[in-house]
């Protein structure tokens with residue numbers, strides 16, 4: 001299996017198929033994850049709509065939420081049949097909805113049930129079943145608790161683990177606060193890697209610059225970025241180029257042009273324009289003209305007229321007074337690959 005050196009985290013209302021298409025244009029080697037889909041929704045709902053993805057997205061993983069082994073196995077089967085490369089179980093989300101359904105991070109308190117879920121899914125499919133968790137939950141945040149949890153999932157057949165390096169509070173904090181208030185503890189994830197050398201461990205949480213992200217690769221097998229991957233997608237291009245030793249990545253204008261080609265084809269299939277262009281908001285993050293770009297995207301009308309306006313916006317971004325001054329100080333841009341395949 002392709003190693004998980006660089007990953008885009010699963011994010012509800014962010015990593016839909018359009019966002020993943022865009023990130024694939026930027027970072028050719030990164031793993032991308034779907035938004036969490038509950039096993040119930042998949043098994044009893046419109047699975048074809050939930051599971052749609054573009055063939056360029058590989059390697060792409062389907063993230064599932066649930067705690068019923070049989071239902072999860074059924075959902076995993078659907079994911080495999082649809083062509084996903086991996087099924088990931090969400091054991092890290094603290095939202096009230098997820099808590100009420102007794103899954104997400106609450107499952108960390110029930111390692112035997114998580115193991116049963118992993119086993120059931122892994123027996124149902126030939127693709128890898130992986131787990132995404134936190135370092136702890138509520139007052140169960142000692143290392144022994146985490147190690148015991150991991151022991152269960154490893155014994156159940158999980159070979160790759162994604163750890164959001166902070167605990168979650170089930171009560172008192174909103175999901176957003178649960179992504180900022182509990183402190184990050186990378187050392188705990190490093191210790192886990194030392195204790196489970198055979199387990200592929202991917203660190204997630206708070207990686208927001210290229211140096212910080214690359215530094216972690218000395219301690220763990222891979223890194224997973226969420227908010228920064230979305231807010232500054234070009235940073236994923238730089239990471240991809242550095243990690244996979246290609247040294248160069250597509251400049252943002254080429255990315256935008258290629259994405260707008262995709263948008264055009266999706267418009268023809270009646271996908272609303274802004275469902276797709278909203279993912280471009282961060283493309284010029286930290287660049288001159290970024291605010292103008294975002295404002296322009298926010299004003300697009302639907303359909304072909306909106307697409308043409310978006311193309312004009314892009315052209316202005318390239319030729320306006322800001323052009324030639326583009327240097328973020330964070331994710332510096334480098335020339336296009338000569339054989340850019342668009």
Ligand SMILES: Cc1cc2nc3c(=O)[nH]c(=O)nc-3n(C[C@H](O)[C@H](O)[C@H](O)COP(=O)(O)O)c2cc1C
Pocket residue numbers: 009010011012013014035036063090091092093132164179204205206207224225226227228
């Ligand atoms: C808007 C948003 C939605 C998220 N949805 C999910 C989700 O569906 N499944 C999941 O496991 N984590 C979800 N997360 C958590 C991220 O996957 C990640 O663990 C977290 O944001 C920490 O990484 P970061 O600091 O790089 O953003 C979400 C995060 C955000 C910001």
